Amino acid sequence: MFFHIRELEVRPKLFDTTIAPGAIDYQDAKLRQQSPLRAVGEAKLVMGALGEIRVSGHITVTMEADCDRCLEPAPVPIDEEFSLFYRPVTDGFGDEKEIDSGEAEMGFYEDDGVELNDVVREFVLLSMPMQRVCREDCKGICPKCGQNRNLKECGCAQAQNDHRWAALKSLK
Numbered sequence: 001m002f003f004h005i006r007e008l009e010v011r012p013k014l015f016d017t018t019i020a021p022g023a024i025d026y027q028d029a030k031l032r033q034q035s036p037l038r039a040v041g042e043a044k045l046v047m048g049a050l051g052e053i054r055v056s057g058h059i060t061v062t063m064e065a066d067c068d069r070c071l072e073p074a075p076v077p078i079d080e081e082f083s084l085f086y087r088p089v090t091d092g093f094g095d096e097k098e099i100d101s102g103e104a105e106m107g108f109y110e111d112d113g114v115e116l117n118d119v120v121r122e123f124v125l126l127s128m129p130m131q132r133v134c135r136e137d138c139k140g141i142c143p144k145c146g147q148n149r150n151l152k153e154c155g156c157a158q159a160q161n162d163h164r165w166a167a168l169k170s171l172k
């Protein structure tokens with residue numbers, strides 16, 4: 001769904017749409033859309049700001065991301081309000097100095113408007129946790145033998161300063 005600036009000059013555009021997995025390229029090989037994505041909201045021009053478009057609403061989806069530690073896929077549910085702003089890239093404000101930290105969620109558009117799928121992709125990427133782990137205590141993969149240590153302890157000497165390991169050794 002494309003929000004054309006000329007259309008938005010007439011009236012805000014409401015949307016309520018479902019985007020199937022695979023329709024958006026998240027440009028991240030470790031990230032997939034697991035469920036249909038529902039996006040509900042509106043696109044409108046920001047009053048008093050030339051050509052600035054605000055897209056806001058609610059996004060519900062379950063993403064799937066490879067765990068940073070064990071590389072197994074883990075679900076990442078998103079059920080959040082969003083609000084993103086877009087300025088035309090040619091209006092002279094496309095200068096990075098213009099963006100202060102309070103406007104971190106400000107993007108730019110090159111054509112005559114904003115594509116909803118691009119907005120959705122941006123918001124999903126912004127919502128992803130910095131560290132993507134399948135669970136807090138994921139033990140990850142053994143750097144020596146490659147065993148997923150959540151499934152099985154591999155028995156490699158992990159670290160000489162692991163006290164439990166040292167205690168076991170002294171029993172022998």
Ligand SMILES: [Zn+2]
Nearest residue numbers: 067070134138
């Ligand atoms: Zn993991």
Ligand SMILES: [Zn+2]
Nearest residue numbers: 142145154156
């Ligand atoms: Zn190992």
